[in-house]
Amino acid sequence: MTAALARVETWRLLRHPFVLVGLVLSCWLLWREITANRPVLHFLDLATPTALMPLAGAALVAANLATLRARRDHAEDLYATMPGRPVPRVAAHLAALLPVALVAVALVAAGVAWAASDPYAVGTPSLLELAAGPVVVLLAGTLGVALGRLVPVPVAGPLALVGWLLVSMVVFAIGPAIGPGVLWFSALVPDFRPDAPPSGVVLARPAGWHLVYLLALAAGLAALTVARVGARRSGLGGFAVALAVVLAAGVAQAGAAPGSAAGDARVATAEAALRQNCQAHESVTYCAYPGFEVRVPLWRDVVRRVRDRVPAAAASAPLRVVQQAQHWDAASSGATGRLPSNGPEDPVVVPVSWPAGDTAGFERLRLGIAVAQRSLALPALGTAGREGCRPAAGGGVALWLAAVADPGAAAALRADLKDLRDAGPGLLYVNSSHSSLSDFTWGRAEGEQAVLLLDRPEAEVRGLVADHWALLAAPAGTLAQAATALSLPAPAC
Incomplete structure (x- = not known):
């Protein structure tokens, strides 16, 4: 039952007008980033999460609207007479987000391949940095589903998107003034250097820990949503595990961020090897x-x-x-x-x-x-x-x-x-x-x-x-x- 529902929800989500518009905007932003400069691939990978923000925002709102569909159609009482609990329907909405994230993966892969074809392209992209963008799309969609169950009102999704954008704008505006560890608790962590570093190693960004942090956030939201609709024991257990991972990864990424002792040591080692x-x-x-x-x-x-x-x-x-x-x-x-x-x-x-x-x-x-x-x-x-x-x-x-x-x-x-x-x-x-x-x-x-x-x-x-x-x-x-x-x-x- 869950697999059949997931196929239906996937098809509906992929052809949702918001998702299609978000995909077009993300393609345009990625194209602008690639064509603005001769590609430095280990710097281009940092721009992919920002380029995917329109798709992430669209996934948030579209997933939220899909979760609220039964309430909008006054079909909740009808679903209550059917066998089984709402868990399969929530699982289907969550599973439908995976193909959207795969679309983001395909977009990033195509963009990097195109950039790498430039005869003056240099550097090697980080797979961990590239993966952050699609994971942000997945996290945004999961937030949309969670809000549809935890705060089942139509304005919750759009307001959450506006709040996310405002937080991102603040991060971009005052990012260099924020402590190096605090900055990494944001979903998007841009690099504020005015010029691309000569080597990806010199960035010294804890991309691996940040990816774990984002995945744990998405898993925690999914588990909390499942607990809300009936699977209380398993949902709360999963939420507790995800919360522990979020805290551990958050502390780890803060300790390894540029400006910290560990980050400075890696940078010094890397720059010593940059002999022209x-x-x-x-x-x-x-x-x-x-x-x-x-x-x-x-x-x-x-x-x-x-x-x-x-x-x-x-x-x-x-x-x-x-x-x-x-x-x-x-x-x-x-x-x-x-x-x-x-x-x-x-x-x-x-x-x-x-x-x-x-x-x-x-x-x-x-x-x-x-x-x-x-x-x-x-x-x-x-x-x-x-x-x-x-x-x-x-x-x-x-x-x-x-x-x-x-x-x-x-x-x-x-x-x-x-x-x-x-x-x-x-x-x-x-x-x-x-x-x-x-x-x-x-x-x-x-x-x-x-x-x-x-x-x-x-x-x-x-x-x-x-x-x-x-x-x-x-x-x-x-x-x-x-x-x-x-x-x-x-x-x-």
Whole structure:
């Protein structure tokens, strides 16, 4: 009887409009996450539970409505005349959640397989982290069934969903300020680092204990529901066991979370093994974390575009391009910020994450500007480090070099300049996705000059740059002098 009911409830749940809409939204969120950046698979797995939240919310409400169906249809008295207790019907509603969780598993597997097919994908996903998303879907559906029996009113499911979303929003908003152990008692535990870690081990997340914690929560809710409808002894016994597992797993995950002693020890051990692999191409040395060497061609393409347009002496000067992860928490990473740096002779730093699609132009622009800054020996602080209208002479040319041969970078430069125009005078751009003393800071004066150069034939500008390179790279040169040499209007700053 239970198996037949489970088949019927499964079919009804899978084609419920809420579940179908939730599935579509989850597919869209996962697609956005995969296409936003070149995949780092050991960081992508952390995003799957969040992407599955629409499906989880839909499972909660749909399962709650299915459990309340007999009450809505005024069929409770009819069911009371039938042999057997309500336990088989509750078991059928709970069993119907398993195929929904399997749909979530299939969605995650398809998304990771698609991401892994990217030629620049790196890393290895954690199966434990990937499993958390489908288990959250199962937990949400179980909560819906439990509410249908424990609080049999139509608004209980939607209110529970709203409450869950509010708690998740609070976790996302103030997560870094919460103690490392407390955070893990939430169903969703995002990672708040601004850049993807170079290795999944460095995350030091207690994903295994958290998975046990979520499964025990779902089992406890199911057991409590079964106890409520008649199977009191077995239900309460199962609830007691599940509660003990929840407490044990909760304590274990809190003790192993990043920021704790155990988490810090694992992170320190893992980071000690992250020795970068370096490879030389002409006069440029590229250093990447193990496994990330496949992304060196992305950096080489940007570097080549810039150095092909500068004089031979500058193009042959030694340059280092170094990959560096930035972590938000010193205690959980062992290192914060970027490599120590204080001038144009420092290595060019690229982040672990690398954008894809339209947003890639902004990262290529920033890398190109950093390379041009080293070629021109520009001071680390552009307009911000000068008095009045005396920014470095080569500032506009540096922006032009980064954008002239890259349509995406050129579009990014024009977009940044538009922001500067809209904001009025005084706003400066730091040329990096991370802050560093070696970043070239540029403002509207440099941006306007670069756009004017982009609107002219490249061959003409290259000739002028070559003729006046000494001025553009001179420490005492000014942007006004560069404007005269390049036949541009005097800068307004």
